[in-house]
Amino acid sequence: MKKSIFLSGILLAGMAAIPAYADQTVTFLGYSGLFQERYTKAVIEPFMAANPGIKVEYFPQQGSAAMLGALRAQKAAPQSDVALMDVSVAKTGTDEGLFDKIDESVTKNFADLYPNAKFEGVAGVGVTFDNLVLIYNTDAIKKAPDSWNALKDTSLKGKVAMLSAPDIVGIGTTIIMNHINGGTDFIKNIDAGINAMAEVAPNIQTWEPKPEVYPTVVNGQVSLGVGWNARSQVNADGSNGKMKVALPKEGTILQINTINLVKGGPSAEAARKFVDYALSAEAQAAFTASMYYAPTNAKAKVAAEVADRTVIGAMDKVIPVDWIGLSKVRDQITQDWRRKVIPLSR
Amino acid sequence: MTAATMITAPGSRTSSIVFLATLLLGPIIAVNGLAFIMPVLNLLMLSFRESLGGGGLGDAYTLDNWSSTLVDGFYIELIVQSILTSLMITILTLVASYPIALYLHRAQGRWRTILLVLVISPLLTSAVVRTYGWIAILADDGLINNTLKALGADAMRLLFNKVGVVIGLTEILMPYMILALLAGFGRLDPRVEEAAETLGASPWKVFWRIIVPLTMPGVALGCLLSFVLAVSSFITPKLLGGGRVFLLATEIYDQAIVTLNWPLAATLSMIILVIFGAALVLYSRLLRAVL
Numbered sequence: 001m002k003k004s005i006f007l008s009g010i011l012l013a014g015m016a017a018i019p020a021y022a023d024q025t026v027t028f029l030g031y032s033g034l035f036q037e038r039y040t041k042a043v044i045e046p047f048m049a050a051n052p053g054i055k056v057e058y059f060p061q062q063g064s065a066a067m068l069g070a071l072r073a074q075k076a077a078p079q080s081d082v083a084l085m086d087v088s089v090a091k092t093g094t095d096e097g098l099f100d101k102i103d104e105s106v107t108k109n110f111a112d113l114y115p116n117a118k119f120e121g122v123a124g125v126g127v128t129f130d131n132l133v134l135i136y137n138t139d140a141i142k143k144a145p146d147s148w149n150a151l152k153d154t155s156l157k158g159k160v161a162m163l164s165a166p167d168i169v170g171i172g173t174t175i176i177m178n179h180i181n182g183g184t185d186f187i188k189n190i191d192a193g194i195n196a197m198a199e200v201a202p203n204i205q206t207w208e209p210k211p212e213v214y215p216t217v218v219n220g221q222v223s224l225g226v227g228w229n230a231r232s233q234v235n236a237d238g239s240n241g242k243m244k245v246a247l248p249k250e251g252t253i254l255q256i257n258t259i260n261l262v263k264g265g266p267s268a269e270a271a272r273k274f275v276d277y278a279l280s281a282e283a284q285a286a287f288t289a290s291m292y293y294a295p296t297n298a299k300a301k302v303a304a305e306v307a308d309r310t311v312i313g314a315m316d317k318v319i320p321v322d323w324i325g326l327s328k329v330r331d332q333i334t335q336d337w338r339r340k341v342i343p344l345s346r
Numbered sequence: 347m348t349a350a351t352m353i354t355a356p357g358s359r360t361s362s363i364v365f366l367a368t369l370l371l372g373p374i375i376a377v378n379g380l381a382f383i384m385p386v387l388n389l390l391m392l393s394f395r396e397s398l399g400g401g402g403l404g405d406a407y408t409l410d411n412w413s414s415t416l417v418d419g420f421y422i423e424l425i426v427q428s429i430l431t432s433l434m435i436t437i438l439t440l441v442a443s444y445p446i447a448l449y450l451h452r453a454q455g456r457w458r459t460i461l462l463v464l465v466i467s468p469l470l471t472s473a474v475v476r477t478y479g480w481i482a483i484l485a486d487d488g489l490i491n492n493t494l495k496a497l498g499a500d501a502m503r504l505l506f507n508k509v510g511v512v513i514g515l516t517e518i519l520m521p522y523m524i525l526a527l528l529a530g531f532g533r534l535d536p537r538v539e540e541a542a543e544t545l546g547a548s549p550w551k552v553f554w555r556i557i558v559p560l561t562m563p564g565v566a567l568g569c570l571l572s573f574v575l576a577v578s579s580f581i582t583p584k585l586l587g588g589g590r591v592f593l594l595a596t597e598i599y600d601q602a603i604v605t606l607n608w609p610l611a612a613t614l615s616m617i618i619l620v621i622f623g624a625a626l627v628l629y630s631r632l633l634r635a636v637l
Contacts, residue, residue: 062603063603065401065602065603065604065606066603068401068606072403088400088401089401089606091400092398092400092401092402092606095398095400095402096402096403158486163589164589166600166604166605167604205486205506205588206506206588206589207588207589207590208506208584208585208587208588208589210584210585221485324400327399327400327401328399328400330400330605331605331607334605335420338420338592342589342590345590
């Protein structure tokens with residue numbers, strides 16, 4: 001008796017599962033919060049409308065590291081199909097054999113990607129470009145800062161916030177400082193950058209702006225900060241003019257999110273379709289208009305007023321960063337920070 | 347009748363006790379084994395895994411994580427600083443909580459209930475919320491500094507440094523300390539105090555010679571609890587430390603989440619576990635000495 005109830009339960013569960021298998025579900029690992037909200041509206045919903053047989057399930061993660069953790073845990077039996085993550089973490093994932101290669105055989109859009117969206121030794125390709133910017137409180141700073149040296153301005157003592165190394169914001173700002181102070185190859189020697197950061201340190205109120213640097217600038221807790229362009233632009237829009245974004249004349253560095261195919265994911269075919277769409281000119285332009293990440297597809301058509309608020313117009317001033325090479329010296333740079341930079345902050 | 351069965355069938359009684367004990371302990375052993383022992387063993391294994399550059403996890407096993415951590419000046423200082431800071435927080439928490447607990451212990455009736463609820467109520471709010479409260483109070487233009495400025499004194503730096511971490515954690519740990527103290531105050535009998543006073547002891551002498559020794563079990567328990575919570579707390583140092591205060595817990599977070607060096611994070615976690623073990627040994631020694 002019991003056994004038959006048990007068996008019919010299994011049968012029922014099996015029947016319920018059949019329609020779900022008829023439609024394919026792509027499990028997508030991406031950043032949580034604002035990114036999820038905007039990416040779903042701009043890319044995932046139009047994709048699902050165009051492909052009624054495919055459902056994309058957004059599985060929000062706190063950051064790239066959390067995604068790598070999830071993928072490592074699922075390596076024996078992957079539950080996810082696509083992961084959108086920072087290129088340096090994607091490189092680690094590639095080295096550990098977690099991803100399938102994305103090239104012309106996966107998407108014809110591959111040919112249209114900017115050269116700096118393709119990486120040696122990374123299975124995935126660039127899907128968004130972001131860049132470091134200065135953000136400032138308009139009550140405290142009237143004239144837009146045009147140089148990264150504004151961070152050293154002695155009148156801003158205790159009024160600057162940014163994330164310290166090992167976060168990419170701290171490392172990236174050091175690379176920029178190294179570049180504008182005559183450093184050549186930061187992987188060999190980043191002393192010029194560290195010395196410049198030591199001059200910034202006395203101005204720093206906190207190296208851990210929480211929850212993020214943007215609200216601390218908007219509400220005037222600090223006057224100047226270092227942030228990422230996309231989030232800075234969105235936060236500036238919602239700040240009633242309290243916060244503005246400046247791209248300094250010396251240029252900036254890129255942060256690149258890659259899209260990656262999980263090896264052995266449950267819906268491989270549908271996942272490839274989604275990757276193809278995510279890299280298309282149409283999807284790229286839509287997400288740029290929504291959140292000011294610059295597109296990685298050179299054919300994406302972006303309105304001029306949107307393009308002006310991304311790094312598209314300043315690509316010639318981008319300081320090249322070898323993220324893969326950087327991963328080898330990141331520990332050393334972090335140690336330099338702890339010895340020579342952070343102790344000098346008040 | 348019962349005495350007779352006890353004598354005639356001691357074997358069956360013992361076995362039924364063993365059976366009952368196994369039955370009662372089974373669930374907690376299963377939960378602990380699955381949710382504590384196994385993850386810790388996993389962590390221990392991870393601490394011997396090879397760490398590749400850029401957050402890679404090698405398949406080989408190595409002693410490098412341990413040997414490099416235990417000779418690196420930064421990590422040694424980190425361990426020492428974490429222990430010293432946590433000890434300081436524990437002592438401050440004890441000093442701030444002891445009078446409250448003593449008063450609560452002596453309070454009677456409805457008044458006691460109200461005060462107890464007041465002491466426990468901070469635990470109903472998450473530590474994150476209370477930490478943000480401290481940011482509002484300690485900030486450069488927060489409550490304390492604005493008051494100081496209004497009184498004509500110089501503003502002090504109370505936030506985004508060690509001072510802020512110590513103040514915040516002390517307040518956050520106070521309810522735990524007070525509850526632990528109350529639990530350990532059972533032996534404190536007002537009649538003993540009265541007897542001492544009758545025999546001519548000064549209030550000061552009564553406190554040091556009678557009250558303090560009798561409340562030592564509570565003090566030991568509260569200190570153990572506060573120390574363990576202080577060493578492992580991570581949100582409050584992260585929010586109030588401003589990136590200047592390096593503690594084991596925050597470093598584990600950075601290594602696990604930011605630099606992705608899982609083997610190093612696992613090694614540091616095991617070191618914290620060793621510190622907890624040492625604290626536990628110290629606690630049981632102390633308890634044996636006072637009881």
